[in-house]
Amino acid sequence: MSDSNNWPTWEVFTQKAQGAPHEHAGNVHAPDAELALLNARDVYSRRNEAISLWVVPTESIVASTPEDVGPFFDPANDKMYRSPNFYKTPDGIKQI
Amino acid sequence: MDQVQSSQQLAELEAEFDRKIASGHVIEPKDWMPERYRKQLLRMMSQHAHSEVVGMLPEGNWLTRAPSLMRKAVLLAKIQDEAGHGLYIYSGAETLGTSRVEMNDQLLAGKAKYSSIFNYPSLNWADMGAIGWLVDGAAIVNQTVLAKCSYGPYARAMVRICKEENFHNKQGYQILARMMQGTPAQREMAQDSMNRWWWPSLMMFGPSDKDSPNSADLMKWKVKLHSNDDLRQRFIDRVVPQAEAIGLRIPDDKLKWNPTTRHYEFGEINWDEFNQVISGNGPCNRLRIKQRRDAHENGRWVREAAMAYAAKQNKRTKAA
Ligand SMILES: [Fe+2]
Numbered sequence: 148m149s150d151s152n153n154w155p156t157w158e159v160f161t162q163k164a165q166g167a168p169h170e171h172a173g174n175v176h177a178p179d180a181e182l183a184l185l186n187a188r189d190v191y192s193r194r195n196e197a198i199s200l201w202v203v204p205t206e207s208i209v210a211s212t213p214e215d216v217g218p219f220f221d222p223a224n225d226k227m228y229r230s231p232n233f234y235k236t237p238d239g240i241k242q243i
Numbered sequence: 244m245d246q247v248q249s250s251q252q253l254a255e256l257e258a259e260f261d262r263k264i265a266s267g268h269v270i271e272p273k274d275w276m277p278e279r280y281r282k283q284l285l286r287m288m289s290q291h292a293h294s295e296v297v298g299m300l301p302e303g304n305w306l307t308r309a310p311s312l313m314r315k316a317v318l319l320a321k322i323q324d325e326a327g328h329g330l331y332i333y334s335g336a337e338t339l340g341t342s343r344v345e346m347n348d349q350l351l352a353g354k355a356k357y358s359s360i361f362n363y364p365s366l367n368w369a370d371m372g373a374i375g376w377l378v379d380g381a382a383i384v385n386q387t388v389l390a391k392c393s394y395g396p397y398a399r400a401m402v403r404i405c406k407e408e409n410f411h412n413k414q415g416y417q418i419l420a421r422m423m424q425g426t427p428a429q430r431e432m433a434q435d436s437m438n439r440w441w442w443p444s445l446m447m448f449g450p451s452d453k454d455s456p457n458s459a460d461l462m463k464w465k466v467k468l469h470s471n472d473d474l475r476q477r478f479i480d481r482v483v484p485q486a487e488a489i490g491l492r493i494p495d496d497k498l499k500w501n502p503t504t505r506h507y508e509f510g511e512i513n514w515d516e517f518n519q520v521i522s523g524n525g526p527c528n529r530l531r532i533k534q535r536r537d538a539h540e541n542g543r544w545v546r547e548a549a550m551a552y553a554a555k556q557n558k559r560t561k562a563a
């Protein structure tokens with residue numbers, strides 16, 4: 148009854164409007180890139196949700212892991228001087 | 244998660260998980276989760292995905308007999324959306340570690356559950372109205388709440404689905420509204436459809452919470468945010484005025500507005516019937532599985548051709 152082969156998954160990125168970034172929408176199963184694009188169109192853009200589509204083999208995605216969240220991102224934590232709010236301006240100066 | 248954890252470690256992980264849930268944290272596939280949470284979600288999501296897929300069958304029954312080209316186009320678009328809903332939810336369920344092929348195999352083997360409502364037959368064109376209005380209407384009440392559930396992939400699939408459901412709901416209501424303005428025979432057909440779909444639609448919310456074995460866990464984990472009875476009441480309160488507006492009678496003599504509670508009171512649901520249908524003895528259970536198997540077998544050559552083509556292209560790129 149079943150098929151021995153499970154089609155691989157492809158991650159789908161959609162661009163909503165001209166000038167907007169491509170954002171992750173979800174994934175589709177497809178045997179190849181060409182059908183992945185067609186499936187992505189049918190699944191994620193039936194109502195003009197996209198004007199451009201990317202499909203990427205899921206296995207090509209490299210992701211950070213939730214367990215490492217603390218140490219991985221902490222180089223940013225102690226650099227408050229990256230924020231403009233870190234700096235005090237003399238009284239009376241309004242626009243800087 | 245592969246290594247065996249000591250019971251103390253496990254208790255710590257679970258306490259941390261409960262804290263996350265309580266603080267409104269959204270759980271993602273790579274996060275640690277209790278095995279029972281994973282199992283319950285997989286059960287719910289696979290059942291939900293199967294329901295979207297099997298749900299195409301009663302409507303597919305009327306595609307070739309739609310009364311106009313426009314109605315046919317609308318119905319086709321609605322059914323295509325349901326296929327999409329199935330795919331969004333399977334894709335979300337796969338993040339829990341079970342492949343779509345496995346889930347589909349279970350469905351075809353008759354081992355999987357799906358919404359009991361789709362085991363009822365669609366007997367006339369008015370049923371396309373009642374399904375869109377009542378069945379999708381009940382699904383909307385459920386899905387709007389699930390869009391805020393604690394598991395990210397499920398919640399996101401629901402957000403996407405909810406955006407499309409209003410079309411389903413309105414096209415159904417409009418079918419019945421138009422028929423209710425038609426000839427006596429058309430009005431009778433609409434009322435007949437209402438009579439058949441009303442009670443099964445109420446059953447879609449599942450048994451009363453005191454008889455619903457998984458409710459407590461699911462509420463604690465914020466997979467469920469409201470009780471089955473609350474959601475059923477919400478649906479009834481919303482739908483009764485809609486029925487009245489087009490002259491449809493609700494087939495329940497006990498139905499009446501309670502001005503104190505500001506809710507409708509309604510009669511006893513026939514839970515025996517519900518239990519019969521979910522245990523395989525509804526009017527169409529066997530037919531639905533057969534239709535899914537046939538569809539799967541008839542599509543086999545397409546899948547095989549696509550695989551063969553992909554393999555050939557692959558070889559060519561490698562050779563070049
Ligand atoms: Fe749906």
Ligand SMILES: [Fe+2]
Pocket residue numbers: 325379382408411
């Ligand atoms: Fe729907």
